[in-house]
Amino acid sequence: MKESYMNDFKEALKKENLKFTNQRYSILKFFVNNDGHYDCDDIIHYLTKNKIKVSKATTYRTLDLLVKYNFCSKMVLDDGIARYENKIDSNHHDHMICIDTGKIIEFISPEIEEIQENIAKEKGYEIIKHVHQLFVKKISKN
Amino acid sequence: MKESYMNDFKEALKKENLKFTNQRYSILKFFVNNDGHYDCDDIIHYLTKNKIKVSKATTYRTLDLLVKYNFCSKMVLDDGIARYENKIDSNHHDHMICIDTGKIIEFISPEIEEIQENIAKEKGYEIIKHVHQLFVKKISKN
DNA sequence: GTCAATGCAAATTGTTTGCAAACGT
DNA sequence: ACGTTTGCAAACAATTTGCATTGAC
Secondary structure: OOOHHHHHHHHHHHHOOOOOOHHHHHHHHHHHHOOOOEOHHHHHHHHHHOOOOOOHHHHHHHHHHHHHOOOEEEEEOOOOOEEEEEOOOOOOOEEEEEOOOOOEEEEOOHHHHHHHHHHHHHOOEEEEEEEEEEEEEEOOOO | OOOHHHHHHHHHHHHOOOOOOHHHHHHHHHHHHOOOOEOHHHHHHHHHHOOOOOOHHHHHHHHHHHHHOOOEEEEEOOOOOEEEEEOOOOOOOEEEEEOOOOOEEEEOOHHHHHHHHHHHHHOOEEEEEEEEEEEEEEOOOO
């Protein structure tokens, strides 16, 4: 299970008629090794620090591919910056974002998942993906 | 109730030491008269058609103000474009977005609202705002 | 008349694209 | 050797900002 993503990745590349390159591989591995939410620059800085040369252009092009094949997911907050996170062997979850610290906490609620499925179904739709973010503040103890 | 937003608006302006101008007023009125989700250009086109001159700069500056004082809300989808909608005397709701047509359907679920409140509370947080979007596709009848 | 608001155009920022050089097969 | 990928720099698009002019009070 730990290695199967490599085969999946190679299959995805084949399906798109793309070649296996060090940059593509390194970006994929970045997500396997790093849990959390990163923007394009985060990824480039990390890879550069690890002596892997990769440009913005290639990073964005690869991220699109990874999103398309469900290796990671994209989210855009109100600041307009796209952030990406690992989706490989990580279960689905949603996000609580602390508006003071920026800390991101993951949560999952099967009840909510079920209710929203039903809401969509009632209107004649099926859910392809969803975004559920709670912007929160620590409760003060006063 | 229909007019109270004007007083609220004037109070907000006073609180920010800002003047009541035709541009600010017109953008506020735009939201009162138009239900739906609009980006900056939509608003400018509408106002221009109605013989009101307003620039991008002013529109963005005013939208920030309206969001800050809860006259409207901002949402940014994966395309990175900010869309705004009326929040005055319109009840809270979330969004289903058809990925084929772009159509936006509103929904509300008190159960979900309650569950998410509890999730936040359990982690010691209170919800300031939230984003809940279902990206959907029409169910085909095959 | 004073100081803030506006509109314009320039600047900024995140992302995308065209193209010559480098790389995978 | 071939066609693809890369990195760079230029192009783009949404948003923000600086500044001279206009407008609210």
